[in-house]
Amino acid sequence: MIGVRLESDVDFDGWRSAARGLAAARVEPHVIVWGTPSLEAGLFGGFEDAPGPPFGASVHTPRAFIEEARLAACHRDPDRFDLLYRVLLRLQREDGLWSRTVDPDIHRLLALAKSVRRDRHKMTAFVRFREIATEAGAAYVAWFEPVHRIVELTSPFFVDRFAGMRWSILTPERSAHWTGADLVFGPGATRGDAPSEDALEAIWRTYYVSIFNPARLKTAAMQREMPKKYWANLPEAALIAGLVRDSAAQESRMIDRTTKAHPRAAAIRRQHEDAPKAAAHGLEAVREESARCTRCPLHQHATQTVFGEGLQTARLVFVGEQPGDSEDLAGKPFVGPAGRLFDRALAEAGIARADAYVTNAVKHFKYLPRGKKRIHQKPNAGEIDACRWWVDRELAQVKPRLAVALGATALRSLTGKSMPVIASRGQVLPGLGAERVIVTVHPSFLLRLPDEETKQREWAAFVGDLRRARALMEA
Numbered sequence: 001m002i003g004v005r006l007e008s009d010v011d012f013d014g015w016r017s018a019a020r021g022l023a024a025a026r027v028e029p030h031v032i033v034w035g036t037p038s039l040e041a042g043l044f045g046g047f048e049d050a051p052g053p054p055f056g057a058s059v060h061t062p063r064a065f066i067e068e069a070r071l072a073a074c075h076r077d078p079d080r081f082d083l084l085y086r087v088l089l090r091l092q093r094e095d096g097l098w099s100r101t102v103d104p105d106i107h108r109l110l111a112l113a114k115s116v117r118r119d120r121h122k123m124t125a126f127v128r129f130r131e132i133a134t135e136a137g138a139a140y141v142a143w144f145e146p147v148h149r150i151v152e153l154t155s156p157f158f159v160d161r162f163a164g165m166r167w168s169i170l171t172p173e174r175s176a177h178w179t180g181a182d183l184v185f186g187p188g189a190t191r192g193d194a195p196s197e198d199a200l201e202a203i204w205r206t207y208y209v210s211i212f213n214p215a216r217l218k219t220a221a222m223q224r225e226m227p228k229k230y231w232a233n234l235p236e237a238a239l240i241a242g243l244v245r246d247s248a249a250q251e252s253r254m255i256d257r258t259t260k261a262h263p264r265a266a267a268i269r270r271q272h273e274d275a276p277k278a279a280a281h282g283l284e285a286v287r288e289e290s291a292r293c294t295r296c297p298l299h300q301h302a303t304q305t306v307f308g309e310g311l312q313t314a315r316l317v318f319v320g321e322q323p324g325d326s327e328d329l330a331g332k333p334f335v336g337p338a339g340r341l342f343d344r345a346l347a348e349a350g351i352a353r354a355d356a357y358v359t360n361a362v363k364h365f366k367y368l369p370r371g372k373k374r375i376h377q378k379p380n381a382g383e384i385d386a387c388r389w390w391v392d393r394e395l396a397q398v399k400p401r402l403a404v405a406l407g408a409t410a411l412r413s414l415t416g417k418s419m420p421v422i423a424s425r426g427q428v429l430p431g432l433g434a435e436r437v438i439v440t441v442h443p444s445f446l447l448r449l450p451d452e453e454t455k456q457r458e459w460a461a462f463v464g465d466l467r468r469a470r471a472l473m474e475a
């Protein structure tokens with residue numbers, strides 16, 4: 001048997017360096033014992049030391065594995081280091097293992113990492129410092145009870161946030177102390193070691209009321225995110241019931257404030273209200289009528305209706321989700337970052353945008369105000385169905401041979417059904433306003449992909465779908 005002695009329960013770097021040598025020598029997992037301080041001291045009697053890596057041997061470790069493994073190492077599962085080594089060795093032997101998320105080892109590793117990630121999120125959200133007087137001036141102390149061993153991993157977050165204060169975070173197993181220059185870790189503490197009341201409480205309460213966003217209020221989700229167990233440490237918890245009661249009125253006030261804070265949007269709205277109205281026919285008449293749409297509440301806060309654009313006799317129609325921030329201001333579909341990417345893909349697929357008609361399932365920008373920023377929100381089924389009124393009229397005028405749904409919202413609009421994009425991709429579906437519908441991903445999905453390899457793969461698949469649309473339209 002080989003014994004590897006790790007310096008602490010979260011000694012990921014120690015594990016990593018030993019594991020690389022062992023995996024390079026293809027040492028089987030069952031002959032290794034990973035020892036941590038929380039295991040018995042006598043564990044190592046009679047074990048061999050780990051060998052160094054054999055000369056010239058290499059170990060292949062995908063970056064995502066290292067990131068997930070670093071998190072999983074902080075989990076309380078006593079077998080975590082065995083699991084990590086088993087996966088590392090299997091990665092050397094099995095092509096494509098890392099992407100097989102149904103594999104029991106990969107599934108377990110990802111589940112451990114997810115649980116730790118969630119615990120870290122809770123710590124960053126729920127640690128509350130209380131002021132104490134010391135000889136060197138004010139210092140701040142917080143009490144927190146993490147589920148996993150996340151103190152070392154998460155404390156740098158607080159260094160970034162509160163670099164100018166001296167603070168300590170006390171937990172039952174570890175404590176972290178920021179001196180203003182160094183971050184040091186020590187043994188655990190008890191709740192009684194941390195102060196329970198101070199003047200900062202009032203400041204936290206004021207802060208919480210000012211950041212409380214009623215438009216995002218989902219009581220069940222809030223309780224899930226802020227479990228009762230943390231409430232005792234949170235000065236703002238006492239305010240929640242009152243804020244919930246007041247939230248509907250506060251939401252309207254916030255949206256009004258944002259609309260006013262966005263002078264460009266306000267000026268464009270006024271221009272539309274004052275513009276002279278001329279008689280129009282066909283698609284133009286539908287467009288004009290849609291400018292006065294009040295079929296759902298989204299018109300109240302958007303700058304304007306963003307109607308479709310393009311060839312009025314196009315054989316190919318593309319339907320997106322809804323206008324984004326740029327489209328809302330410009331009054332035109334797909335002119336922002338997703339639109340530019342879409343244009344490139346069309347060009348690569350040999351489709352001239354001017355020969356197609358491009359529109360959206362929902363014609364008003366749905367967003368949440370955050371200061372002067374407007375954060376995109378997905379339209380719900382009621383909003384999609386209300387706006388189908390306009391999509392149907394556009395399709396009835398244009399009469400395309402094929403409609404392409406860009407993403408799930410457009411797919412619901414064109415077929416009347418909520419279906420996953422991936423399951424429907426590649427099929428020709430019957431549509432409500434167009435006879436034939438195919439679906440591909442929304443271009444903004446391509447903007448959010450994490451790594452170069454996935455980006456290239458998804459880009460090729462997207463362009464492939466557009467080529468197929470061209471062929472179907474011509475057939």
Ligand code: URA
Pocket residue numbers: 320321322323324327332333334335336338339360444
């Ligand atoms: N995303 C869409 O779905 N439509 C647009 O017009 C812009 C971004």
